[in-house]
Amino acid sequence: MLVNVMRLYNANFSPNALRVRAVAHELGVELEIVEVDIRAGDNRAAEFLARNPNAKVPVVALPLNLRRDAFGIEFCP
Ligand SMILES: N[C@@H](CCC(=O)N[C@@H](CS)C(=O)NCC(=O)O)C(=O)O
Structure with missing residues (x-):
């Protein structure tokens, strides 16, 4: 399945995640x-630690426009 949406691993109370949401909103970037x-x-679960060993949000996954399970670049601002 083709995707072109950035994925944000978010916590609503997190000011760092809010920054990502705010910038995405200003740029008109759709976020999943x-x-x-x-x-x-949840941030200590193995699945999350595989995305960010620091166990912190936000984590942004950038789609490679390949398949839904092919998010290849992830970073934690
Ligand atoms: N951007 C910094 C800070 C991120 C951060 O502190 N996130 C907080 C929420 S605002 C968090 O995920 N805390 C969970 C924890 O430390 O267990 C980092 O990745 O080191």
Whole structure:
């Protein structure tokens, strides 16, 4: 499945995640939001740690316009 949407691993209370949402909004960039429940420890789960070993949000996944499971570049601002 082709995708062209950036994915944001987000926590609503996070000022760092808010910065990403604000910039995306200003630039008109669509975001697919994935909520990470930090209080529940979702950021310590193996799946999240594979994306960011620092266990912090935000994490932004950039699509490569290949397949839905082919998000190839991830970074934590
Ligand atoms: N951008 C910095 C800061 C990110 C940050 O502090 N995120 C907080 C939320 S604003 C977080 O995920 N905290 C969860 C934790 O430390 O367990 C980093 O990645 O080191």
